Amino acid sequence: MLHLLPQLSPAFGDPVRIVELGANDGYHTGLLAQFAASFGRRWQYVALEPDPRLRPSIPPGVQFVPYAVAATDGEAEFHLSSGGTPEGDRYTGSSSLRQPTETIFRCWPHMRFEAPIKVKTVTLNTLYAQFSLDHVDFIWCDVQGCEIDVVRGGMEALSRTKYFYTEYCDAELYTGQGFLADLVEELKPIMHIHTDFKGDVLFENNSLQH
Numbered sequence: 001m002l003h004l005l006p007q008l009s010p011a012f013g014d015p016v017r018i019v020e021l022g023a024n025d026g027y028h029t030g031l032l033a034q035f036a037a038s039f040g041r042r043w044q045y046v047a048l049e050p051d052p053r054l055r056p057s058i059p060p061g062v063q064f065v066p067y068a069v070a071a072t073d074g075e076a077e078f079h080l081s082s083g084g085t086p087e088g089d090r091y092t093g094s095s096s097l098r099q100p101t102e103t104i105f106r107c108w109p110h111m112r113f114e115a116p117i118k119v120k121t122v123t124l125n126t127l128y129a130q131f132s133l134d135h136v137d138f139i140w141c142d143v144q145g146c147e148i149d150v151v152r153g154g155m156e157a158l159s160r161t162k163y164f165y166t167e168y169c170d171a172e173l174y175t176g177q178g179f180l181a182d183l184v185e186e187l188k189p190i191m192h193i194h195t196d197f198k199g200d201v202l203f204e205n206n207s208l209q210h
Contacts, residue, residue, distance in 0.1 A: 124154025
């Protein structure tokens with residue numbers, strides 16, 4: 001996906017605004033912040049990551065919020081993923097507000113989930129209001145089965161967003177998760193698919209359609 005950003009950038013505003021939902025260890029945060037700064041004009045970057053075990057490497061200028069994005073503001077249980085393979089792969093990137101299903105353990109037999117913890121939650125609509133985001137150029141969304149919750153709590157915000165990039169899965173890895181068809185249906189009034197990467201999808205605001 002990152003290789004497509006220069007093609008999308010002519011539609012980006014001033015300031016350039018990026019929101020990252022699920023920063024994990026901050027790897028993509030660094031790359032996206034570097035991209036935002038490359039325009040040589042004002043930029044604003046808001047990154048969310050609720051997992052207290054992770055301390056993302058946050059570049060200067062990035063506004064970090066230790067919350068999970070959800071369908072409602074408040075507090076919720078957060079299921080912490082853990083475990084790892086004998087080869088050294090660690091599974092700290094699959095934590096979710098939604099409970100994992102047996103399917104996830106069949107796909108990744110070395111994955112484990114610790115006892116859930118309470119985390120603060122915020123809707124995308126509230127986040128935009130709190131940071132005075134009258135427009136956002138690009139959202140990077142990695143929320144492990146909570147994609148439909150992001151949309152349902154963020155339709156007003158997404159109407160002011162040019163591009164929305166998110167993971168999706170059409171196997172139920174998390175209880176009650178939305179599938180791609182659900183995302184398309186919910187977003188239809190304001191967004192359409194720009195590119196389906198088969199596991200990730202880039203939505204484009206309908207106002208940008210030629």
